[in-house]
Amino acid sequence: MSDALQKALSQVRDEIDSIDADLLALLNRRARCAQHVGEIKSQHGDAGFVYRAEREAQILRRLQELNPGPLPNDNVTWLFRQVMSLCLSLEQPLSVAFLGPLGTFSESAAVRHFGHAARLLPQMSIDDVFREVEAGHANFAVVPIENSTEGAIGRTLDLLLTTPLKICGEVVLRIHQHLLSTAPSLTGIKRVYSHAQSLAQCHEWLNRALPDAQRIPVGSNAQAAQQAAADPEAAAIAGDAAAERYGLPKLAVSIEDEPNNTTRFVVLGRHDAGPSGRDKTSLVMSAPNRTGALGYLLAPFTDAGVSMTRLESRPARHTLWEYVFFVDIEGHRDDPAVRVALDELARRAAYLKTLGSYPVAVF
Numbered sequence: 001m002s003d004a005l006q007k008a009l010s011q012v013r014d015e016i017d018s019i020d021a022d023l024l025a026l027l028n029r030r031a032r033c034a035q036h037v038g039e040i041k042s043q044h045g046d047a048g049f050v051y052r053a054e055r056e057a058q059i060l061r062r063l064q065e066l067n068p069g070p071l072p073n074d075n076v077t078w079l080f081r082q083v084m085s086l087c088l089s090l091e092q093p094l095s096v097a098f099l100g101p102l103g104t105f106s107e108s109a110a111v112r113h114f115g116h117a118a119r120l121l122p123q124m125s126i127d128d129v130f131r132e133v134e135a136g137h138a139n140f141a142v143v144p145i146e147n148s149t150e151g152a153i154g155r156t157l158d159l160l161l162t163t164p165l166k167i168c169g170e171v172v173l174r175i176h177q178h179l180l181s182t183a184p185s186l187t188g189i190k191r192v193y194s195h196a197q198s199l200a201q202c203h204e205w206l207n208r209a210l211p212d213a214q215r216i217p218v219g220s221n222a223q224a225a226q227q228a229a230a231d232p233e234a235a236a237i238a239g240d241a242a243a244e245r246y247g248l249p250k251l252a253v254s255i256e257d258e259p260n261n262t263t264r265f266v267v268l269g270r271h272d273a274g275p276s277g278r279d280k281t282s283l284v285m286s287a288p289n290r291t292g293a294l295g296y297l298l299a300p301f302t303d304a305g306v307s308m309t310r311l312e313s314r315p316a317r318h319t320l321w322e323y324v325f326f327v328d329i330e331g332h333r334d335d336p337a338v339r340v341a342l343d344e345l346a347r348r349a350a351y352l353k354t355l356g357s358y359p360v361a362v363f
């Protein structure tokens with residue numbers, strides 16, 4: 001290395017060292033502020049509300065607006081999510097239940113929302129995820145609710161009907177499915193394990209690339225990866241997190257049939273979130289089985305100028321040919337227009353449950 005190059009490099013590296021020292025001091029100053037916030041909250045008997053979904057969303061949105069680059073907004077958001085996760089862990093360590101084992105897309109969603117400092121509690125089923133928070137063994141749950149290719153996750157909707165938990169956040173995750181196997185090539189693969197939803201998301205690719213392989217649905221993508229890791233004639237369809245966790249090579253990447261394959265998860269806790277300025281409210285209601293009933297129920301939203309972003313029907317399981325409707329609207333239940341619409345809806349619906357108000361996903 002020439003002297004000139006050495007000198008130029010060491011000048012910039014000295015600057016980086018000095019910036020890192022400043023960053024370190026600032027990060028610790030921020031952490032002390034968060035600890036102070038925690039003390040104020042517990043002095044006011046508010047220790048149960050240490051995690052503030054709406055405040056985190058506001059912080060991240062503001063930083064996205066302030067970001068001058070060259071770091072892209074997604075990376076900045078990820079970085080500050082980690083910073084808040086660490087600051088929060090000094091106030092109160094959080095635990096998050098999700099559909100395990102480790103390596104599922106649900107784990108990726110949980111980490112995306114709560115950062116790496118949260119304690120992860122993988123569960124065997126979506127029912128167990130709900131139960132873990134309902135029983136007070138975990139602070140929050142992260143469960144899938146809909147996929148852009150496959151539609152609603154029925155079990156989550158059914159459990160939302162009866163749970164006392166509230167939706168306090170959402171996570172939108174781009175799903176890239178890979179074929180993971182220790183086999184040297186596609187030729188030796190006789191079995192493909194995956195969650196039924198993932199097998200369906202890669203149905204056309206499998207028809208083309210592995211028409212003779214047996215497709216075996218299992219409890220989760222991560223479980224599929226565990227099974228494939230132990231069987232050289234098998235492959236799993238799963239994501240990056242499972243590939244890394246179980247040390248499986250990727251034989252084919254991004255094999256999902258739909259290029260925009262995305263899953264939306266909801267975050268459940270004992271309270272919903274305060275208004276953040278850009279919120280959604282999720283509801284479930286029942287309409288009597290007669291002509292025009294659904295239109296009658298939805299009219300209060302139009303009348304109050306509230307936009308509906310999602311409508312999903314699901315059989316009411318106890319009565320044949322009766323349906324419940326899951327509705328997402330724009331706005332927080334404390335917004336005046338939403339409040340007016342909900343009050344009117346409560347008068348019209350045979351059954352109405354507000355599942356929660358929460359910030360629109362930030363990234």
Ligand SMILES: O=C(O)C(=O)C[C@]1(C(=O)O)C=C[C@@H](O)C=C1
Nearest residue numbers: 034037051052055056084087088
């Ligand atoms: O502002 C608060 O209420 C805090 O607890 C601080 C803080 C943060 O690090 O900025 C940490 C956790 C909360 O979820 C929101 C924000």
